[in-house]
Amino acid sequence: MSLIISARQQWLANPRRDLLAGTVVALALIPEAIAFSIIAGVDPAVGLYASFIIAVTISIVGGRPAMISAATGAMALVMVTLVRDHGLEYLFAASLLTGVFQIIVGLLKLGRYIRFVSRSVMTGFVNSLAILIFLAQMPELIGANWQTFALVAASLAIIYGVPRITKAIPSPLIAIVVISAFVIWSGLDVRTVGDMGQMPSTLPMFHLPAVPLTWETFTIIAPVAATLAFVGLLESLLTANLLDDITDTPSDKDRETRGQGIANIAASLFGGMAGCAMIGQSIINVTSGARGRLSTLWAGLFLLFLILVLQDWVARIPMAALVAVMIMVSVGTFDWKSVLSLRSTPVQSSIVMLATTITVVVTHDLSKGVVLGVILSAIFFMRKLGKTIVVQDIETAEPGVLRYRVSGQLFFGSADVFAASFEHHGQPTRVEIDMTDVHLWDLTAVVAVDKVVFRYRRQGAEVRVIGMNEAGQSLIQRVGKHDKAHLPVGIVPDLNAP
Structure with missing residues (x-):
């Protein structure tokens, strides 16, 4: 009918x-x-x-x-x-x-x-x-x-x-x-x-x-x-x-x-x-x-x-x-x-x-x-979206410890901004990156995370990445390089981290 x-x-x-x-x-x-x-x-x-x-x-x-x-x-x-x-x-x-x-x-x-x-x-x-x-x-x-x-x-x-x-x-x-x-x-x-x-x-x-x-x-x-x-x-x-x-x-x-x-x-x-x-x-x-x-x-x-x-x-x-x-x-x-x-x-x-x-x-x-x-x-949209990635430095009283909170969309258009937002000076012993409010979209996003982790690790720091959602964790496990067995310290995805 x-x-x-x-x-x-x-x-x-x-x-x-x-x-x-x-x-x-x-x-x-x-x-x-x-x-x-x-x-x-x-x-x-x-x-x-x-x-x-x-x-x-x-x-x-x-x-x-x-x-x-x-x-x-x-x-x-x-x-x-x-x-x-x-x-x-x-x-x-x-x-x-x-x-x-x-x-x-x-x-x-x-x-x-x-x-x-x-x-x-x-x-x-x-x-x-x-x-x-x-x-x-x-x-x-x-x-x-x-x-x-x-x-x-x-x-x-x-x-x-x-x-x-x-x-x-x-x-x-x-x-x-x-x-x-x-x-x-x-x-x-x-x-x-x-x-x-x-x-x-x-x-x-x-x-x-x-x-x-x-x-x-x-x-x-x-x-x-x-x-x-x-x-x-x-x-x-x-x-x-x-x-x-x-x-x-x-x-x-x-x-x-x-x-x-x-x-x-x-x-x-x-x-x-x-x-x-x-x-x-x-x-x-x-x-x-x-x-x-x-x-x-x-x-x-x-x-x-x-x-x-x-x-x-x-x-x-x-x-x-x-x-x-x-x-x-x-x-x-x-x-x-x-x-x-x-x-x-x-x-x-x-x-x-x-x-x-x-x-x-x-x-x-x-x-x-x-x-x-x-x-x-598409170009204008990606430029605009690329500027939405925000890396916030969280103050901590612990010596040698750096903490960051990241929010926004991480993809090929924002990867460079993301990587450039971290300080790589000094000799930190531990670095913690909270990615609870971040979504990883592509291979370039994984490479950007790798780049940050490798830079800190080359300085001898322990690096933890917490709060990554299930999609980002899956992408990291499939194409990321920082968690290979021969590397001394790897990324630590923690969905339940605060």
Whole structure:
């Protein structure tokens, strides 16, 4: 019964809003899919078929309701060299292998580790994509006539003005219909969807990639497929995180990972290229009111209906209306608070956010920016954590006796601070180190303890280490050197010591 209730909530909670939002997304998908096909160097049908198949498939098997997946620019950029050097069939084979890699990642349940991506990286990711979405509209505006700018302005006025009157119908859909009707009636000479490229006129057909099943083929497509799998999952999981925040609802990251793989395999078998989540279209979907899987399913089905049945009408939609929709998405996606709060935000967080944003915008490569952001976050975190190790010198009246109390996390980032915190002057006869409040994390931590013990022992002192927890004691016994039989004095773990 609970499964039935959950299915109804994910599919039929608000069908009207889902259908209207999916309609807007489908209209916005057409020029995007054609443009990404051109970037990849393939026929527009490849991107359009992929967008239809991936959207329909992911609506069923994905882990994030209302998220839109289709052919994307991030994936298209990776495909360029493969298509140029080896042809379209190798692209289909690489797309299929991409899906296999993603399913493996999903089965290993690695998708959940996206939670380790910091908020600063997420903000940089969102801001960079917002900038890229805006910049992607520039080719439609640079050198355009004044009528185009007037249509864009009118579209934006409708998009932002209609919600003040009614939210019954998504304002981007109203803008597209009204502006298209005006251009068709007036006969204005402006760029339209039909100018982007020829749309297909037949249903996608089942097609196995026509490549030789040899090790050489695998060595050609595997590196590309691995990159596509990584970039696709990175963009999809980060977009899922963003939608989780916007809608205040959870998603299943491992299911989404497997679903992306299944969708890419399906696309490759029906003449499409690999794709992933689209942040722009996903934002359009949820801001138009969509919350269920029906919106994604309808976006894919209506896209196919548009390109096969209504393509003559779709071809007459002015690009100015779609540019306005994407500008709205760009403005709404950008986290303006992150810029306004730069002075009050910790410096390290600001550096991570800016580095991620700038790298993605400059390279047009999402993976480079996010990986850099994650590395910087890890470095700053380890530096901060490394400073938390505290070695306190406890005064004692006994001559020749030194006592220390240590607290904090001992690992490779704090090991040097730990070792440098002990005094090694004079001739102590006995040294006692209380590690009750310390946790040892790795081999470097053990080496640091060894270093301290050996230094005192070389001076002839007896060394006792007390209060070490069970995990630290186990690590010491497995990899420590100071307790070997040939050494005169060893460490004395004492869990019950005060």
